[in-house]
Amino acid sequence: MEAPAAPQGPDPAEPVPGTEITVTSPEQMRELGRRLAKLLRPGDLVMLSGELGAGKTTLTRGLGEGLGVRGAVTSPTFVIARVHPSLGDGPPLVHVDAYRLSGGLDEMEDLDLDVSLPDSVIVVEWGEGKVEELTDDRLQLVIHRAVGDTTDEVRHVTLTGIGARWSAADLSVLTA
Numbered sequence: 001m002e003a004p005a006a007p008q009g010p011d012p013a014e015p016v017p018g019t020e021i022t023v024t025s026p027e028q029m030r031e032l033g034r035r036l037a038k039l040l041r042p043g044d045l046v047m048l049s050g051e052l053g054a055g056k057t058t059l060t061r062g063l064g065e066g067l068g069v070r071g072a073v074t075s076p077t078f079v080i081a082r083v084h085p086s087l088g089d090g091p092p093l094v095h096v097d098a099y100r101l102s103g104g105l106d107e108m109e110d111l112d113l114d115v116s117l118p119d120s121v122i123v124v125e126w127g128e129g130k131v132e133e134l135t136d137d138r139l140q141l142v143i144h145r146a147v148g149d150t151t152d153e154v155r156h157v158t159l160t161g162i163g164a165r166w167s168a169a170d171l172s173v174l175t176a
């Protein structure tokens with residue numbers, strides 16, 4: 001019999017395995033956002049995926065509440081990004097909805113996301129393939145609706161931390 005391989009420490013390049021959380025109402029989604037806010041710090045990029053109406057903006061609303069920022073988080077109709085300054089001494093929340101954009105960061109050049117990121121928490125809806133190059137680290141949330149029942153309020157949320165920033169983060173505190 002071969003000796004078992006020596007245990008290895010976490011490789012910061014490897015994504016932390018996804019944490020699965022089930023929420024059963026919009027209010028719980030908001031509460032998840034409020035809890036997640038406690039884990040976030042300036043320089044963090046959070047990417048939200050999921051179909052139309054999955055609950056990305058609802059979660060971001062909770063994030064804004066948890067971060068203690070000014071202004072209600074809404075679905076921007078005409079603007080791509082909205083900056084919500086902190087009401088205290090925390091980081092501002094930059095909420096980006098990239099749904100209408102087909103290109104990448106160059107199309108969002110005016111937003112100067114690279115300039116604001118070090119001091120902000122940036123949350124991007126519909127950002128896949130568009131904003132990843134902002135930073136090596138990101139927290140990826142995928143929201144799934146329960147299949148086959150359009151009236152259902154059940155959502156499955158998978159959180160995956162990518163990069164060194166998230167390699168030691170304990171996302172299981174969100175389920176507590």
Ligand SMILES: Nc1ncnc2c1ncn2[C@@H]1O[C@H](COP(=O)(O)OP(=O)(O)OP(=O)(O)O)[C@@H](O)[C@H]1O
Nearest residue numbers: 024025026029051052053054055056057058153155
């Ligand atoms: N468990 C749930 N979590 C979040 N929203 C829910 C849930 N159950 C029902 N909803 C409803 O689903 C809708 C979610 O809308 P929201 O704007 O947050 O979605 P979105 O993912 O941002 O959509 P879009 O892609 O259009 O921006 C709201 O009307 C909300 O009340």
Ligand SMILES: [Mg+2]
Nearest residue numbers: 056057075125
């Ligand atoms: Mg939205």
